[in-house]
Amino acid sequence: MKLHDSVIGGLLICFGLWVVWTSSSFPKLTGQPIGPGTFPVILGVATVLGGIGIGVQGLRNGGPLMQLASGWRSAERIASAMVLIIGTALLAMNFETIGFPIGGSILLIALFATSGKRHPVWIGLAVGFIFMLHILLSGVLQVPLPAGPLKGLI
Amino acid sequence: MLTHIADALPLVLTWHMAAVILASSAFGLFVGAVPGLSATMATAMLVPITFFMDPVPAIAAIVTTAAMAIFASDIPAALVRIPGTAASAAYIGDLNALMRKGQVTRALGISVTASAIGGIFGSLVLMVAAPQLAIISLNFTSDEYFFLALLGLSAAVMLGTGSILKSLMSLAFGLMIASIGMDTTSGYPRYTFGMTSLLDGVAFVPALIGMFAIPELIRTFVNRDVVAPVAPVGNPLRMFTGVGRLLWRSKVNLLRGSGIGTIIGILPGAGSDIGSWISYAVSKRFSKTPEEYGKGSQTGLVEACAANNSALSGAYVPAMVFGIPGDSITAIVIGVLYVKGLNPGPMVFLTSGDMIMAIFLVFLIANLLIVPLGLLAIALSSQVLRVSKLTLAPLILGFCIAGSYSIDSSASGIVIMLVLGVFAYLMEENGFPVAPAILGIVMGLLVERNFVTSLIKADGSILGFFDRPIAVGLACLVLVVWITPVVLWWNRRRARVSA
Numbered sequence: 142m143k144l145h146d147s148v149i150g151g152l153l154i155c156f157g158l159w160v161v162w163t164s165s166s167f168p169k170l171t172g173q174p175i176g177p178g179t180f181p182v183i184l185g186v187a188t189v190l191g192g193i194g195i196g197v198q199g200l201r202n203g204g205p206l207m208q209l210a211s212g213w214r215s216a217e218r219i220a221s222a223m224v225l226i227i228g229t230a231l232l233a234m235n236f237e238t239i240g241f242p243i244g245g246s247i248l249l250i251a252l253f254a255t256s257g258k259r260h261p262v263w264i265g266l267a268v269g270f271i272f273m274l275h276i277l278l279s280g281v282l283q284v285p286l287p288a289g290p291l292k293g294l295i
Numbered sequence: 296m297l298t299h300i301a302d303a304l305p306l307v308l309t310w311h312m313a314a315v316i317l318a319s320s321a322f323g324l325f326v327g328a329v330p331g332l333s334a335t336m337a338t339a340m341l342v343p344i345t346f347f348m349d350p351v352p353a354i355a356a357i358v359t360t361a362a363m364a365i366f367a368s369d370i371p372a373a374l375v376r377i378p379g380t381a382a383s384a385a386y387i388g389d390l391n392a393l394m395r396k397g398q399v400t401r402a403l404g405i406s407v408t409a410s411a412i413g414g415i416f417g418s419l420v421l422m423v424a425a426p427q428l429a430i431i432s433l434n435f436t437s438d439e440y441f442f443l444a445l446l447g448l449s450a451a452v453m454l455g456t457g458s459i460l461k462s463l464m465s466l467a468f469g470l471m472i473a474s475i476g477m478d479t480t481s482g483y484p485r486y487t488f489g490m491t492s493l494l495d496g497v498a499f500v501p502a503l504i505g506m507f508a509i510p511e512l513i514r515t516f517v518n519r520d521v522v523a524p525v526a527p528v529g530n531p532l533r534m535f536t537g538v539g540r541l542l543w544r545s546k547v548n549l550l551r552g553s554g555i556g557t558i559i560g561i562l563p564g565a566g567s568d569i570g571s572w573i574s575y576a577v578s579k580r581f582s583k584t585p586e587e588y589g590k591g592s593q594t595g596l597v598e599a600c601a602a603n604n605s606a607l608s609g610a611y612v613p614a615m616v617f618g619i620p621g622d623s624i625t626a627i628v629i630g631v632l633y634v635k636g637l638n639p640g641p642m643v644f645l646t647s648g649d650m651i652m653a654i655f656l657v658f659l660i661a662n663l664l665i666v667p668l669g670l671l672a673i674a675l676s677s678q679v680l681r682v683s684k685l686t687l688a689p690l691i692l693g694f695c696i697a698g699s700y701s702i703d704s705s706a707s708g709i710v711i712m713l714v715l716g717v718f719a720y721l722m723e724e725n726g727f728p729v730a731p732a733i734l735g736i737v738m739g740l741l742v743e744r745n746f747v748t749s750l751i752k753a754d755g756s757i758l759g760f761f762d763r764p765i766a767v768g769l770a771c772l773v774l775v776v777w778i779t780p781v782v783l784w785w786n787r788r789r790a791r792v793s794a
Contacts, residue, residue, distance in 0.1 A: 143724050153464060160471065163486070170481055174755040177478035177485055180743045184467050184474070191464045198460070210724070212517035221516035225509075225692065226717060233709035236700065245693050252689040256516065270690050274697055283347060284701040 143208040150196020157188030221255040228252070240289020245271040299426075300656070302649035306351050307656045315352045316359050316657065320664055323360035324672040327367025329682060334364035335623045339507045340691070342500050342631060343698030350635040351650055354628060355657040361624045362414055362661040365567055365603055366669055369406040370676045373399055384568070385575040386599045392591030404534035405593055406600045407669040408542060409549060413601030414662030416553035417560065417608025421615075422655045424561075428616045429644040437752070438760050440617070441745035442769035444738055447619040449776045450562055451734050459780055461727045468722075469735020470742065472497050472715075479740065480747050492707040499630045501699035501708040502715050502736055506729050507623075508695050509716020515688045534670065541593055548578055548598040556602030560609020560622070567622065570606030575599040604665070608658055615639055615651060618741060623730050626737040 160181055167178030212218045228251055232244045249267035253259070276295065278284040288295055306312075319341065326337035337360050345353035372383040373390040383390075393402035435443075452462040475486045476496030487493040542549055552574045559570035578598035579588040588595050611628070613619045618639035620626035632639050637647055644651055699712040719729045753759020761767050 142721065149725060167483060167485065168481070170751070173751060175747060175750050177481045177483040179750070180746060181471065181474050181485065184471050188464065188467050188471075191460055191467065194460045195458075195464070210517065212519065218517050218519065222513050225512060225516060226713065229692070229696065229709065229713050232696065233706045233713065236706040236709065241697060241700070245696060248696075249689045249693055252516075252692065256519075256685050256689075258686070267689065271693055274693055278697055278701060284343075284697070285704050286697060286700060 142213065143210075145204055145206045146199025146202065147196050148199070148206060150192045150194070150199055153192030153195060154189050155192075157185045157190075157192055160185030160188065217255065217257070221252065224248070224251045224255050237287045238289060240291055241286045242272055242275050242291050242295060243289055245275075299648040299652040303652035303656055306649060306653040307355075307660070312352055312355060312657075315348070315356050316660060316664070319356040319359040320363045320661070320668050323363030324367045324668060326360075327364030328370045328672060328676055329684065329687065333507070333511075334361050334368065335627070336507045336511060337361070337364045338624050338627050339503050340694055340698065342503065342627060343701045345631055346500070346634060346702060350632075350637050351653045351657075353631055353635060354654045355661075357624070357628055357631065358654065358657050359661040359664075362604060362607060362658070362665065363668065363672075365607055366407065366410040366665050367672055369410070369600065370403065370673060373402050373406070374676060383571070383603075385571040386596050388589035389592050389596050392589070393593075393596075396591060398591070400530070400534050401537065401593075402596065403673050404536070404538045405541065405596050407666055407673070408535065408538050409552070409597045409600035410604045410669075411662050411665040412542075412549060413553045413556055414604035414608060414665060415659060416550075416601070417557045417605030418655065418658035418662055420557045420605075421608045421611055421658060422652070425612050425615050425651075425655070426644050426648075428612065429641040432616055432641040435641070435765070436763065437745040437748035438763055438766040439769060441742065441749055441760065442766055442773055443613075443617050444619055444742045444745065446769060446773050446776065447613065447617075448731070448734060448738060448742070449773055451731050453776050453780055457726055457728055461725075462731045465722060465727045465729065466731035466735045469732035469737075470739045471735075472502065472732070473736050473739020474743065479744055492705065497715075497736070498702055498708055498711055499736065500634075500702045501712040503627060503630065503733065504695050504699055505712035505714070505716030506719040506733060508691060509713065510720035510723050510729070512688050512692055512695075513717075513720045515684045519685055532670075534673065542597065545594045545597045548594045549601050551577065552598035552601035553605040556605030557609035559602070560606035561612045567603050567606040567610070570602045570609075571599045574602030604662065608662075611655075611658070615643070615654075616641060620734060620737055623733055626733050629737055 164178035164181035164185060167176055167181075169176035213222075228248045232239070232248055236244065246268045249271060250264050253263040253267055272295065275286055275288070279286045279288075322341070323334070323337055326340075327334060338357050341356055341360055345356055348356065368383045369390065372387045373394055390399075390402050390406070393399060432439075448466055452459060452466055471486075473496070475493055477484050477494050484494060555574045555577060556567070556570040559573055560567065575588075575595055575598065578595045579585045579592075582588065582592070582594065584592070606622075607624070610620070610622045610625045614625035614629055616639075618629060620629050629639055632643075637643055637650060695712060696709055699708040700706060702708050719732070722729060722732070749760055750757075753762075761770060
């Protein structure tokens with residue numbers, strides 16, 4: 142998704158102003174003219190100036206406000222990308238409950254399926270890979286990955 | 296130095312290290328040989344595993360993976376005309392022209408040998424120069440460190456490709472991410488929105504994994520590039536036939552490529568891709584047959600391949616001595632060093648000189664191993680190149696999720712990975728490079744701490760930054776880096792107007 146530079150410039154200006162406004166309210170160090178807000182204020186001002194520059198360049202260049210790459214026009218490809226983003230977010234929210242072996246396997250199977258790989262071999266690959274990774278990380282490297290309902294079994 | 300080498304040898308010459316080096320070599324060669332998977336991504340994926348290793352094997356794994364991946368990226372460049380990393384893009388035309396002439400085996404032979412020699416040259420410079428620079432930098436105060444960090448960040452913005460303004464905004468974004476959490480000077484919480492998980496700041500490793508891996512995965516699912524037909528490699532054992540004679544004839548190119556690569560690598564913010572492009576351009580400029588460049592020039596190939604791997608070693612000089620990354624890979628290494636308690640800077644050469652020398656020795660070993668392992672990788676390349684990125688993408692995601700969680704055993708790591716990853720995808724789609732943001736995240740703390748310390752010392756006066764001669768010299772260098780693009784732009788504009 143490509144936004145027009147004038148839109149990006151506008152967003153950067155808003156973001157920079159918000160940073161300046163928020164950081165200005167941070168307390169100063171005792172007996173000093175500076176504090177925890179000094180550095181972020183400088184960054185905020187730089188962002189506002191950069192936003193103005195990018196916005197002005199965008200206005201000079203013209204063009205559409207938003208452009209989608211050709212891949213984003215295919216329903217199947219959008220489904221893959223959404224499974225990646227939303228699926229990972231859902232897995233993160235329920236990671237301790239569902240566990241890495243089950244949650245990870247479901248996510249990988251869904252990704253393979255939306256990529257057109259629906260043969261049982263891909264299901265086997267997804268489950269086998271996640272279980273192998275879980276055993277390698279939690280068994281060999283002692284990473285406490287949650288096993289979810291499979292706790293005590295693997 | 297010899298004492299440190301003697302102390303370092305027992306740390307390197309162990310079966311455990313041999314296993315780590317071989318395993319990470321195989322990983323680096325595989326990732327480098329798959330078109331589109333970068334050396335930086337390979338390194339980022341390795342970080343969660345290194346988290347559970349001792350310091351020397353951890354850094355050895357990263358160093359070996361990166362060296363192998365940078366070399367291996369020449370394999371898809373030669374066989375399917377898709378560079379594995381940006382560093383190979385400079386001479387892809389020559390590799391492909393040699394393939395069309397039926398000399399792909401020779402092209403890969405040149406690549407593997409020049410890469411190894413360049414890497415060894417860079418490693419030797421690293422071993423000699425880094426400890427000397429560390430002694431000098433022991434006298435540095437917050438003023439010098441602030442300007443050094445500023446120089447690194449400025450070079451990253453100015454030397455990168457694309458819009459300088461967008462690179463600058465990317466850097467500002469990275470510095471803002473680094474300022475999330477408790478302020479180190481006052482302990483005041485900034486931008487945490489009441490979330491206790493953000494009090495310690497944004498976890499570096501999930502941020503890194505997300506910003507390098509997630510955009511690549513989204514692009515893989517959305518673009519679905521087809522696997523290109525692979526050219527036959529021929530007998531890999533004939534790869535070195537005539538290469539020795541060519542290298543002897545091109546010894547000036549080999550030396551110049553290694554030298555330029557090392558110097559570019561040492562410059563904070565510039566890595567092997569820039570080293571490779573500049574070295575190739577210099578080679579063409581001084582060649583008696585510049586018309587051959589891009590059409591199968593073997594001397595150009597020698598020079599740029601040597602620059603590739605020497606820059607990789609050179610980038611570790613500012614990383615180890617000042618804690619300022621030379622490129623994205625050393626940015627990752629600095630993060631790992633902090634996690635391991637080996638805080639990069641001049642003091643680490645005094646307190647852990649044996650460990651630092653052991654890491655340098657690994658550089659030498661990794662670059663020596665490029666030849667035999669590279670030969671094996673080339674022999675197996677026709678199989679590796681048939682693996683599509685679409686097949687690997689879900690598996691890489693599984694690796695990223697496990698890695699992001701494992702850093703502090705919290706699902707917040709996965710959320711950080713995802714949010715910053717999607718944001719990095721949108722940044723790249725809109726022409727904002729991600730590398731400056733990564734440098735900003737890594738160096739944010741260093742820049743702000745030294746900036747605030749210097750300001751406190753000078754009672755809030757900015758003039759206090761210029762009290763010491765080295766600081767003034769570094770400030771002048773920063774000014775040169777800032778002014779050069781403006782002067783170049785002005786000259787181009789004048790030339791256009793007068794035309």
